[in-house]
Amino acid sequence: MSSLSLRRPRRQRDFVGLVLRIWGIAVYAFLFTPILVIVVYSFNNGRSMLIWSGLGLDGYRTGTTDPTILNAVKTSIVAASGTAIIATTLGTFAGIALARRKGKWTVLFMALVFLILVTPEIVDAIALLIWYVRLGGPFGPNAPIPGVSYGMLRLWVGHSLFATAVVTLIVRARLQGLDESLEEAAADLYAPPARRFRQITLPLMFPAVLAGALLAFSFSLDDTIISSFVSVAGASPWPVYVFSAVRNALRPQVASVSTLLLMLTLFAIGCVAFVLRRGGQSGEEVAKTMTVGG
C-alpha cells in the first residue's frame, strides 16, 4: 500500500487532496452556519427573533416556563416515542420476513415500501387528514380510545408510516448481510423458535433495530408537514408551534428551546453511541450504524 502510493506523482496528489480538504471544510461551514446563527440568536434579548437587540437569557427564561411551549415539546416527545415503538415493532418483523422468507410477496411489499418512501410528504399529509376525517372513530373527537387523545393517535399513525418503511429497509439490509447458518445451528440444537429469536436473531440485528428506532424517533421529532395537517389543538407538537410562530411572530424563545432540544438530542445520541461502542463496534462503525443504518 505505502510502496504503491510512493509511485504516485506526489505534487499532483497533494494538490487534489488540498482542494478536497478545503471543499470539505467549506461544506462543514455551510452546514453549521445556520445552526450557529440559531444558537447565537437564542441569546437575543429582543421581542422579535429576527432583530438583534442585545445579549441575554430572556429567551431561555420565557421559553422554559411558557406552558404552550412546554406542552408542545412534551407532545413532540410522546409522539416520537410512540412512533419509534410502532415503527420498530412493525418494521423489525417485516424486515425479518423480507430477509428470511423471500417469495413473490416480497416484490409487492418492497414496491409498497418504496412508494411510501417516494410519496411527497405533503401528499401523505392531505391524504391522512381526509382519511382521519372520513374514518372518525378513534381518529375523531367523538369516540376516543380511553387514555389516548385522538390528536396523539393521529400523530402516531401519521409519523409511523415513513418510519416503519425506513426500519424495514434497515433491518432487512442487516439480516441479508448475516449468514442464516447461526439460526439454523440453533434450530439443529433444538432451540425453540422464541428462544432462537431472542438469543440469536435479536442480538445479531440489534444495531439495526437501535438505528431504526433512533431514525424513527428523530423523523417524528423533525416532522412538520404531516403534523401541521393532522394535529389538533392542545396536542400539537413543537414544529407546529414553530410553524405558527413563523407565520405570526417569531420570538427568541423558539431559538432558545431549539438550542436546548439540540443539546438533549446530542446527549441522547451520545448515550446510544456509548451503548453501541460497548457492544464492540468501532467509532467508525457506530457512526455508520447511526447515520446510514449499518
Add this chain to the structure above:
Amino acid sequence: MTQRVAESERGARRIRAPRFLMALPAWIWFVCFFTLPVLWIVYYSFGYKPDIFHPIATDKLSLATYREAFSSTFLHVFSQTLQISILGTFLCFLIGFPFAYWLATRVSARWRGVLLGLVIVPFFVNFLVRTIGWLILLSPNGPVSSLLQRWGLRSEPLHLLQTRGAVQLGVVYNYLALMILPLFVALDRLDPAMREASKDLGASRWKTFRQVTLPLAAPGIVAGLLLVFIPLTGDYITALVLGGAKGNMAGVMVASQFTVAQNWALGAAQAVILIALIMATVGVFALIALVFRSIARASRKITLPVATEGAA
C-alpha cells in the same frame, strides 16, 4: 455434499415456515393508512367544490379539477417547482460528491466516524428551525446584510428573502445530507485496491475516476439523486418560509387548497399531478441514464472479467 444441502434446506424450512406472517402487521398498517388514503385522494380529485361551506362533493365525478389544475397560473408553479428541484438536486450532487469522496477516501479511519457524525448534527435541529437560521442570515437587518454594509460593500440592506434564489439555497441546504450519506456509503464500500489496480495498469487519475470510481459508485449516486429529488419536489416548508410569492412551489399550492381555499378536489388533483410529475421526471432521467450507460459500455474497448469463480 448433496445430502448436507438437503439437510440444511430442511432445517431452513423448519425455521422459515411462520415468517411470512411476520410482515402481516406492517402490510395491514401500510394498506390502511397509506394505500387507502392515497387512493381516496385520487377519488376526491374527480370531485368538485359544491359551495363555500363544503370542501368537497363527489356526487358528480368529472375531470374538471384537472382542467383547472392545468390552467396557466398553476402550470407556471409546476414548471417553477421542477426547475428548482432539478437544479437543487444537481447542486446537491455537485457539492456532495467531492465531499463524500474526500470523506470516504482521504480522511483517516480514526477521524472518519467523527466527521461523518458531524454531517448529520445540523439535521438534529428541526427542519423548520434550520430554515429559520437562513431566514435570519438572509434578512435585510441580518448579520450578512449588516456586515456588508459596515464594510462599505453595499450601501443599502440586502433583499434576498422572498426570492427564488433564497428558496434554491434553502432546499440545497435542507437536502444536502440525503445526498452525502448514500454517496459516502457507495464510495466507502469501494475497495481502494480497485483504484490502485487501475493506476498500476497505467490509467491516469481522471481515467481511473471516470472508469472505476464513478461506475462503481453509480448505485449510491442514483440513491442520492432520488433521495434528494423526490422530497425536494414536494417540499413546502422551505418555499413558504424563504420564498413568498416569487419562490412559490407546488407543495405550497397543494397545501393552500386545504388550509386556505378549502377546495379539496382541486388540491387532490394537484397532489396527483405532483406525484405524476415526480414519477415522469424520474422516468425520463432514468431513460437518459440508461442510454448514456449503454453508449459508454459500447465505446469501452476493453472489458475486464467481472469476478473469478474462486472469488465468488
